[in-house]
Amino acid sequence: MKISIGSNIIEGPWGGGNLFAISLSRYLKTKGWDVITDLSDRDIDIILMTEPRKYSSSGNYNQLGISKYLILNPRSLVIHRINNCDKGRNTRNLNKYLTRANKVADSTIFISNYLKNVFIDRGLIKNKNFTVVMNGADSRVFNTINRKKWNKRDRLKIVTHHWSNNYNKGFDVYKELDMILMSGIDNTGIDFCYIGNIPENFRFKNTKIIPPLELKELVREIKKNHVYITAAKGEGAGMHHIEAALCGLPILYRNSGAIPEYCNGFGVMFSGIYDFKEKLIELSKRYDYFFNKMKDYPYNAEYMCSQYEKTFLEFIKNFDRNNLLTRRIKYLIIFIKELFLNIKDIILFKLKIY
Known part of the structure; x- marks a missing residue:
């Protein structure tokens, strides 16, 4: 079985989508799959579209390239993995663009029920062949070996990490946390470490800032801490909290x-800047309970990839390869439309709407 994963795998620190592509590619190869990342071969069984926004450095192709390929090779099954939406990116047209890109797909995989609700339950995507597969991180790298337990006497060390510098990653709360570091909480001193990129013109006063790290260095730094915080808004799933x-x-x-x-x-939930301090106190009081429970956290890459393989096989089993002429015509129409829509995309990109 040959699959093309439409991701441009990037070496070094990068976002969660890059780690997903690395994990899935590695797993499928161990199971005997032939894995490529482009559309150069004529005998591709499955095309996995992961990032259709053509200006994104993490995507190798989108619906334009796929529709062109399928005019000549209509036997390939197309699956669209949707991993974000407007709310998470603080954009206005991402939902609309992903809905448009999805027209080239035979099936859809969402990485959370939240995203399924955004696109399916609200009627944006009409594709009836869909499922949810949760994200997972590599437990060979991200694991509890040598993690540090808070002894209740030392300062409570809190950490977060984000590749993106989008303000929606939670910087309203991180700024508030930065402000209370001097006073601490409930007679407990606290430290906050931020790993990654920060918004332009954003400044911390008391927080330790570390630039993006390679995986092994990142793991070592995370494990120096006791509690992880994520204040991201509208996140389609994310990887940062899974890794922690x-x-x-x-x-x-x-x-x-x-x-x-x-x-x-696996922790305590808060609503925003008005209650996160209260919930942090609650988490500090229940720390031992959650510390012991974390060993049962289920979302690892091995399980995620096994679910992807299972889903691929189910989709391809039910894939109707009859009437190839109809498929060719369908994708010819999509290809022609996409050629014209590319002009619009260029304009919207320059306006930074997508």
């Missing part, structure tokens, strides 16, 4: 987007 949870850190997480789906039962 696999490292064994109890999570203080925002009730927004898909984050509660991944963190429920």
Whole structure:
């Protein structure tokens, strides 16, 4: 079985989509799959579209390239993995663009029920062949080995990490946390470490800032801490909280987007800047309970990839390869439309709407 994963795998520190592509590619190869990342071969069985926005450095092709390929090779099954939406990116047209890109897909995989709700339950995507496969991180890298337990006497060390510098990653709460570091909470001193990129013109006063790190360095830095916080808004799923949870850190997480789906039962949830301090105190009091429970966190890459393979095989089993002429015509029409829409995309990109 040959699959093309439409991701441009990037070496060094990068976002969660890059880690997904690395994990899935590695797993499928161990199972005997032939894995490529472009559309150069004529005998591709499955095309996995992961990032259709053509200006994104993490995507190798989008619906334009796929429709062109399928005019000549209509036997290929197209699956669209949807991993974000407007709310998470603070954009206005991402939902609309992903809905448009999805017209080239035979099936759809969402990485959270939250995203399924955004696109399916609200009627944006009419594709009836869809499923949800939760994200997972590599437990060979992100694990509880050598994690540090808070002894209740030392300062409570809190950490978060984000590749993106989008303000929606939770900088309203991180700024508030930065302001209370001098006074601490409930007679407990606290430290906050931020790893990654920050918004332009954004400044911390008391927080330790570390630039993006390679995986092994990132894991070592995360494990120096006791609690992980994520205040991301409208996150389609994310990887940061999964990585921290696999490292064994109890999570203080925002009730927004898909984050509660991944963190429920493994920390304490807050709503925003007005209650996160109260919830942090609660987490500090229940720290031992959550510290012991983190070893049961289920979202690892091995399980995620096995679910992707299972889903691929189910989709391809039910894939109707009859009437190839109709498929060719369908994708010819999509290809022609996309050629004209490219002009619009260029304009919107320059206006920074997508």
